[in-house]
Amino acid sequence: MNIFILEDHLIQQQRLERIVKALCVKHHIRYRHLFSTAKPDRLLAQLEGALDHQLYFLDLEIKNEKHTGLEVAQEIRQKDPYGTIVFVTTHSELAPKTFAYRVAALDFIEKDLPEEEFIQKVEACLQIADERRNLSASPDLFSFENKYTSFQIPFSEILYFETMDVPHKIRLIATSRTLEFYAELHEIAACDERFFRCHRAFVVNLASVRSIDKKNKLVVFDHGASCTVSRRLQKETIEKMEALRQEESPK
Amino acid sequence: MYYLIIAIQILSFFFIFKSISRYVFTVKEISVWLAVFLIIGWVSTYLIGIWGAVTLFGCFIGISYYKNHRTFSASGIFYGAYALVMNSFLGYLAADPITWFTRLIFRQSSANIDYFTYLFTAMAPPIMNEILLRLVRRFVPQLSKELIREYGKIIFVPVIVLCAIIIVTVYPILDAGNRTGEYSSYHQKTIFTGMWLLFVGSLLYMQFQYHHIRKRELEKSKSEQLEQLKEYAVQLEKIYDEFRGFRHDYANILLTLEDGIYREDWEQVKQVYENTVKPTRQFLRNNDYSFVKLRNLHVSEVKSILAAKIMMAQQLKIDVALEIEEPIDSIPMDLISFTRILSILLDNAIEAAAGTEGCKLGIVLLEDAAVLRLQIENSSIETVDLRNLGARGYSTKGEGRGLGLHNVQQILNDYKYASLETESQPHLFSQTLILRKSGERP
Numbered sequence A: 001m002n003i004f005i006l007e008d009h010l011i012q013q014q015r016l017e018r019i020v021k022a023l024c025v026k027h028h029i030r031y032r033h034l035f036s037t038a039k040p041d042r043l044l045a046q047l048e049g050a051l052d053h054q055l056y057f058l059d060l061e062i063k064n065e066k067h068t069g070l071e072v073a074q075e076i077r078q079k080d081p082y083g084t085i086v087f088v089t090t091h092s093e094l095a096p097k098t099f100a101y102r103v104a105a106l107d108f109i110e111k112d113l114p115e116e117e118f119i120q121k122v123e124a125c126l127q128i129a130d131e132r133r134n135l136s137a138s139p140d141l142f143s144f145e146n147k148y149t150s151f152q153i154p155f156s157e158i159l160y161f162e163t164m165d166v167p168h169k170i171r172l173i174a175t176s177r178t179l180e181f182y183a184e185l186h187e188i189a190a191c192d193e194r195f196f197r198c199h200r201a202f203v204v205n206l207a208s209v210r211s212i213d214k215k216n217k218l219v220v221f222d223h224g225a226s227c228t229v230s231r232r233l234q235k236e237t238i239e240k241m242e243a244l245r246q247e248e249s250p251k
Numbered sequence B: 001m002y003y004l005i006i007a008i009q010i011l012s013f014f015f016i017f018k019s020i021s022r023y024v025f026t027v028k029e030i031s032v033w034l035a036v037f038l039i040i041g042w043v044s045t046y047l048i049g050i051w052g053a054v055t056l057f058g059c060f061i062g063i064s065y066y067k068n069h070r071t072f073s074a075s076g077i078f079y080g081a082y083a084l085v086m087n088s089f090l091g092y093l094a095a096d097p098i099t100w101f102t103r104l105i106f107r108q109s110s111a112n113i114d115y116f117t118y119l120f121t122a123m124a125p126p127i128m129n130e131i132l133l134r135l136v137r138r139f140v141p142q143l144s145k146e147l148i149r150e151y152g153k154i155i156f157v158p159v160i161v162l163c164a165i166i167i168v169t170v171y172p173i174l175d176a177g178n179r180t181g182e183y184s185s186y187h188q189k190t191i192f193t194g195m196w197l198l199f200v201g202s203l204l205y206m207q208f209q210y211h212h213i214r215k216r217e218l219e220k221s222k223s224e225q226l227e228q229l230k231e232y233a234v235q236l237e238k239i240y241d242e243f244r245g246f247r248h249d250y251a252n253i254l255l256t257l258e259d260g261i262y263r264e265d266w267e268q269v270k271q272v273y274e275n276t277v278k279p280t281r282q283f284l285r286n287n288d289y290s291f292v293k294l295r296n297l298h299v300s301e302v303k304s305i306l307a308a309k310i311m312m313a314q315q316l317k318i319d320v321a322l323e324i325e326e327p328i329d330s331i332p333m334d335l336i337s338f339t340r341i342l343s344i345l346l347d348n349a350i351e352a353a354a355g356t357e358g359c360k361l362g363i364v365l366l367e368d369a370a371v372l373r374l375q376i377e378n379s380s381i382e383t384v385d386l387r388n389l390g391a392r393g394y395s396t397k398g399e400g401r402g403l404g405l406h407n408v409q410q411i412l413n414d415y416k417y418a419s420l421e422t423e424s425q426p427h428l429f430s431q432t433l434i435l436r437k438s439g440e441r442p
Helices: A010-027 A040-045 A071-079 A097-105 A113-132 A185-190 A231-248 B001-022 B027-067 B074-105 B114-139 B147-178 B185-262 B266-277 B280-285 B287-296 B300-315 B336-352 B401-412
Strands: A002-006 A031-035 A054-059 A085-089 A106-110 A141-145 A150-154 A158-165 A169-174 A177-180 A194-200 A202-205 A211-214 A218-221 A226-228 B318-323 B360-367 B371-379 B418-425 B429-435
Touching: A002 A010, A002 A226, A010 A031, A010 A054, A010 A071, A010 A113, A031 A040, A040 A071, A040 A202, A040 B027, A054 A071, A054 A113, A054 A150, A071 A085, A071 A097, A097 B318, A097 B360, A097 B371, A106 A113, A141 A185, A150 B429, A158 A218, A185 A194, A194 A231, A202 A226, A218 B401, B001 B027, B001 B074, B001 B114, B027 B074, B027 B147, B074 B147, B074 B185, B147 B185, B147 B266, B147 B336, B185 B266, B185 B280, B185 B287, B185 B300, B185 B336, B287 B300, B287 B318, B300 B318, B300 B336, B336 B360, B336 B371, B336 B401, B336 B429, B401 B418
Parallel strands: A002 A031, A002 A054, A054 A085, A085 A106, B318 B360
Antiparallel strands: A141 A150, A158 A169, A158 A202, A169 A177, A177 B418, A194 A202, A211 A218, A218 A226, B360 B371, B371 B429, B418 B429
């Protein structure tokens, strides 16, 4: 793992470096380089050809720089899609939702937190980054884009899609959310082979089906959610589901 | 042949109705409705002659109700009346030229050309209507469905009454004409012309009334906006005053610290730090200032509403976090609808958050190349069940409520480029409006 610190305030930079080093010793986290700088350009130059997992601590407001922290983070993201980005900043610059959306930032650490809380948060970030070291795969996201909408959602959260009263309007049912948008069901069914149109009005995510209630013709998901399966397609749904499970189990 | 012409007339009714109402029908629906229409039309024409058309009027109201039963209003009845009168009107206008034209084309032919005349006359109205509506829609700015929904009664009721009068006067004449084959008495012609003028007049009245209401609404929202922006300015001044106070204190703190340091009285330095410097951290962490981020929002209609709602929330001691990190210059949606949705979502969020312990409200506006996202998040007491949300009258707030979210969905049904995401976690509820940018109207 490589660790990068971007911070223009020298005392803060040294403080963070000190804390990170101490924590790495404490948890036996090994890193190849620990690189601190006040210049975004120098950090970006270091990125080329990096193979390891990287952890970035970025300050959002860098003096005398036309780049904002957000732009730096976006550039980092382009070069390093899997790295772990953490913002270290003051409260007034806090914008967690925006940064999580833009660059999938892991966390925000406020500089003006009490020392212990500050250390705890750095610790948590280090540990997460250390765990991610072994996983280079990006999270399995379902991205959908058509003329009318554009969104992303973790694939594992998707339960099923259904048609609504309004023609061409689709509702996505996920574990803790719903999303309504304009599209065609067949468009969605064609997006991924784990999707299957088991009924005129439903496309299910086979990967999250728990069981099939043959008597009531229902596809059952976790947390009591369910949707109808047409009689004609019931058998095929079960076959596809089992095929998918077998495919996944040896892994 | 006679029945064929009636069938075509019934189809004409239907297509005029379809193009004025702009209801979306699936192929299946169209075929079912047409079958129903043909049967009812034939039967009623057979039984009561030309008055059969009036039973179709009933059918149109039925369709309107079926299509739009949640927000069924005067407009549904208007569409039916329009289809009925417009069909007769355009048929009447087209009759003479078409008769002349068919005579011209078929003058060599010995066949009975009367049927052709009838046939063409029956087919003309939907075509003319379509051309007319296309022209009107091209040159008249987009009507706001919001306004029509709200003021439907004022706009449509007089027109419906006029249409009813027209139908009641014109049909007996047509009916009598049908029986005797005689249409051309002088009085009848005068009545016809008068009625058609009345019809055109009523359409003009509608146009006038609509524009009048629109103007009034615009003025009203402008003055509201001004009020909200004034309030916003007052709030900014207050923040500035607090900062001035802070600056003043800060100077004092520095002096005291300096004094302590030069005299190497570390006890004093420590004391000043603990008692006066450390507490300012709270000041720095205060979210009250997050609304200064509104400066990045350059759409004043939206800005004023956001400012007003944020202040309202802060008065209720809700911790408001606002994120507008980059400049936003435009909203890819009709502003009346957008502000309406925004206020409903914010009202809901504020009301829900106010009852909770953590009392939090988060508002995020962010834009990228493809979409503009508006996220509104609030703390909530329970985990909201997403299944019933948005149904008319369903509300976590008790009886007789729950129209807000339903209205949001109604508005969104008119905007294909808008998607709504709803997320529910323990003690946290959030809604995200995703506006695809290509949906921007030119």
